[in-house]
Amino acid sequence: MSETIKVSPWLDSSHKPYIQIQNVTKRFGEFTAIDNLTLDIYKNEFFSLLGPSGCGKTTLLRMLAGFEKITNGKILLDGEDISEIPPHLRPINMMFQSYALFPHMTVEKNIAFGLKQDNLPANEINQRVEEMLELVELTDFANRKPNQLSGGQSQRVALARSLAKRPKLLLLDEPLGALDKRLREQTQFELMDIQEKLEVTFVIVTHDQEEAMTVSSRIGVMDSGNLVQVATPAEIYEAPINKDVADFIGDVNILKGIYKGQNEVGTQLFSEDSNSIVFATQEVGASVEDEMWFAIRPEKLEISKVAPSHDHNILKGTIEDIAYGGSFSTYHVKLDNGRILKAIRANRERTKEHHLTWDDEVYLQWAPHSAVVLLS
Amino acid sequence: MKKFGSFNIFSLIVGFSFLYIPIILLILFSFNESRLVTVWGGFSTKWYGELLQNQGIKDAAWVTIKVAFFSSTIATILGTIAGLVMTRFGNFKGRTLFSGMIYAPMVMPEVIIGLSTLLMFVALAIDRGIFTVTLAHITFSMCYVAVVVQSRMSSYDDSLTEAALDLGCTPFRTFTLITLPIILPAVISGWLLSFTLSLDDLVIASFTSGPGSTTLPMKIYSMVRLGVTPEINAVSTILVGVVTLGVITASLIGRRQKQQTPKAQHT
Missing domain, CATH: 2.40.50.140 (Nucleic acid-binding proteins)
Structure with missing residues (x-):
């Protein structure tokens, strides 16, 4: 239940963190993208990684997904070390900034893709695809190809596809970046509703501070490869830790x-x-x-x-x-x-x-x- | 309309005549009743019938088709791999050199390619025949496939591969289920391109063929030395037809692929 969020598990030491990022460092050659970063994220959180471009937030997200190898440190999911598990074996799904819908498959097939990889029986796949289509209100578009969809519809297909496998953790990379302002605001609320309904832990990367404030349970403000402040939106806004955070948010x-x-x-x-x-x-x-x-x-x-x-x-x-x-x-x-x-x-x-x-x-x-x- | 001004139309006619009058003449005279190539004696398809009787031409055609099929298929596999690898590795030291080396056979004089492959076969003491012609054709046509595939891959969104992996697909299945279907039009047009290239190659085939592996262009060339006959016109017309078909199909596939690429994701 989202009740756990309302009691702020990060303030209660009896709660076990769901994702533990422990002293993680990522280097690309000489360049250090993530510098000895430690962060705990709790179950059912809607956690935002916020920061200017190049601060390492996307790299951190891609390490959670398994697309970037960790140079040092480890990441635990539900107590299990996932640092060495390749992306296709992690119980984590990601929604890509470009949506990455498979252009040669219909909406329905796109959503079913992940389920088929798990060799689920056909009737169960159909049932789940239908659920997902209903969730994102795209039932009438099941047989469309991605190039016949608007930006908002593509965004919803991408969301449905990444949620279809009921991941333990959903990563969202600038999920609303390509939408216009009005649609973005509406979708922010939809995202929050869906997150509460499905009880999935969300980690979202964004450079839009308003978006982070609206949707998050907590925000991690990043700068040059490390976290500057991790706190609730209100705390970040009303009690920033330094001039940079104060200036960056609002x-x-x-x-x-x-x-x-x-x-x-x-x-x-x-x-x-x-x-x-x-x-x-x-x-x-x-x-x-x-x-x-x-x-x-x-x-x-x-x-x-x-x-x-x-x-x-x-x-x-x-x-x-x-x-x-x-x-x-x-x-x-x-x-x-x-x-x-x-x-x-x-x-x-x-x-x-x-x-x-x-x-x-x-x-x-x-x-x-x-x-x-x-x-x- | 200005677009169709008289000067433009004139240039168009001159340009296209220059390009196509010889071929049109060849096609016309293949339907000539008369045995004399330059004198029109009425319409007839008898030379096409006669072609079917000519065992030499039929053998050469069969050799050509076999060589073209196997060389283009293998060239497509190798060229696709080369194209994929060149895009996957991104930027590394010496990348320009490597990609340049893939394109080099496109501008290398055919005589040189033919001669060098011949020397290699002699040095390795490989008997020349269909096998050696096929090998030689693979070497020069795979670069065309690599170029076509690489240009397609440059607009391929890598997050498609990542999305498939993320959804639990193994790397190999990701290639067969996602990457390959998306770049398939490029692969097919690469295949058609190398098929037609192999079909009409004369120089390299002459260097690398041996007894029993005379290709159709070689056959035509040797027949012409004994005088041009309507039969040659007929077989050439067929060849023109096949090549035209191949090129048109390849470009149609290319166009369809462009339309299929998702409209810019940012709309």
Whole structure:
């Protein structure tokens, strides 16, 4: 059941991880694609590997599938070492970025292909193929060839084919990359539904941070061959571990601060941008005069023309640009020292009652718990 | 329409006449009643009937077909393997040299190929006959197959192979169930190409044949030396027909294969 996910097995040491990637290194000649990476993934998770291109996420996925040999370390699936098992003997299936549908076979035959390799009886194959076609709502397309399908339909055939064998683990390589935005959003929900219905563990590779946030139980953010942070989407967004993660996931304003010690509110930092002390509730271990950063998401910056009654956590500037996004507007506010910050304001009123417009002098303020203090 | 301007039509006619008038004449005169090759004596198919009586030509035709069939079949197997390997290995040091060496026989003068194979057979003391002609034909036609297969493989999505392995298919079955069916049109057109090449080769066959292994082109060539007869026209017309059929089939298969390749996956 997906209940196991709701109780966050990664926080409970009595849960045994389903996939254990232990000190895995992969080198291509001189180049190290994966550098001593260790990661546990639990049963029924929807785990995303997220990172810029070339960070090694696809290599890691291909090692799970068995297409790349591990240089060092090992991978366990359900307690069994699978490092040396060739791809065709692993109880793992993969959905390819290009979908890789066999062009000379019909949709039906494509889905049945994996089952036939297991020499299942014909009636069982037919039954499972039908189930799969129903699952992805392509029953009417059973006899089409792949070149007679649209992008969205091909994507669903590829998904059905990789799920037909009921794998212990399904790997998805940029599964929605080729779809347009609207279809992608719809398919994200379908993927989540299917994952919950079939209780399969999903590992997905994506460079689309919105997609990772929407679908995942946890996200592993990768950079240059290693994991930078592994956490739930909300944790990654609200408590990034460093500037890179904060910057990679969503929009963020990162400001420099000089550590001035702790008080009853929390951490005190001196900000050159506001030329005053700013407070953050988060406590950090550092010594006075250390340089660090604090990150504030645009939607947590309150923008107003009226000067606040208190005197901390305030930045003053002028509106340089306004991006109207329908449900919200993004304001680019230029500080006196020339830095530009982003602030988002929900457009709750239909009229322009708040009268924020270009070149207005505005105050940006935020609550002490809204900023994240970052040491690196 | 500008496209069919008078100059364009004129060039078209001149160009095609230049290419095809000799062959058209040959075909026309094969249906000539008269024994004189250059004088039209009315329509007749009697020379085709006479062909059937000519044991020499029939023997030569049989030899040619056997050689063409076996050489193209073996060349197709070897050429396909070569084409596959060249794409599978990707980029390695000396790749250009290797692929260049596969293509070299295409531009090598036939006389050289013929002479060098002959020298080798003499050195190895192999009796010349159908076997040696077949071997020689394999060496020059397999490169054509390799080229055709390699160009098909360059647009082959490797994830198809990986997908089959991923679904539990053994590497060998993956080749027979996925890779081969997908590249089959290229393999067949490679076979047809080497079949026609073998069919009309004169130079290499002359060097490498022995007693009892006279091929049809050799037979025609030796008959012409005694004077051109309508019989030769008839047998040549048949040869033209077979070759044309082979080339057209090969190109049709090639076209169909292009249409079958999935529309760009990104649509």
